Amino acid sequence: MKVLVMAPQGNRHLDEQELENYSMGRVCAEEASRLAQHLLTCETCRRQLSETKAYVWSMQRAGARLQEEQQRGWRSWMYPRFALILAAALAVLAFGLSLRFSKPVAVPPVAVTLATTRGVAGEAQAPPGRPLLLQPDLEGLPALPSYPLEIVDRSGRRVWQGVLYPSASGTSVAAPAARTGLYFVRVSTPAGTLLREYPLQIGAPR
Numbered sequence: 001m002k003v004l005v006m007a008p009q010g011n012r013h014l015d016e017q018e019l020e021n022y023s024m025g026r027v028c029a030e031e032a033s034r035l036a037q038h039l040l041t042c043e044t045c046r047r048q049l050s051e052t053k054a055y056v057w058s059m060q061r062a063g064a065r066l067q068e069e070q071q072r073g074w075r076s077w078m079y080p081r082f083a084l085i086l087a088a089a090l091a092v093l094a095f096g097l098s099l100r101f102s103k104p105v106a107v108p109p110v111a112v113t114l115a116t117t118r119g120v121a122g123e124a125q126a127p128p129g130r131p132l133l134l135q136p137d138l139e140g141l142p143a144l145p146s147y148p149l150e151i152v153d154r155s156g157r158r159v160w161q162g163v164l165y166p167s168a169s170g171t172s173v174a175a176p177a178a179r180t181g182l183y184f185v186r187v188s189t190p191a192g193t194l195l196r197e198y199p200l201q202i203g204a205p206r
């Protein structure tokens, strides 16, 4: 049990809490002035205060050192890992860029002859994933400077359209690769009249 020795005029000694607060500057001006006044006249409290100050100071130093060590520890933990993470991120980025900017491996187009047998279009076939070089047989069609072409899937949805320009050197038009399925290549007049429709099986029929 702590005994507070009361000095005359209620000028008691400072307790531990007051000493600590005072040494750490955690007191209001009024309180500080009261404590300072007592300290001026009290040797005991002055000694107590200097001990408290030394204690507080050592605690603060220890705290700072601990914090410093924790930071250093964190850094020594983080830096090698950060370097690894950074290197990995750069590798991924470089790989992505190389994919983006490297030329795609050229897949040669496959020529697809869209022929008619006595005016009846037979089913042409082509592998999936290969660009197409469509060569429709224009035999029997009205001679036009150009023929709009389109590829529709079996539900009639257009998947590609282009224009075929007949020439003496060979009538063909490049079309993109398609996925497996049954398609129809439609040859029309520039006015939009459907002239002929060739079935085109991409990949194995289902």
Ligand SMILES: [Zn+2]
Residues within 6 Å of the ligand: 012, 013, 014, 038, 042, 043, 044, 045, 046
């Ligand atoms: Zn005192």
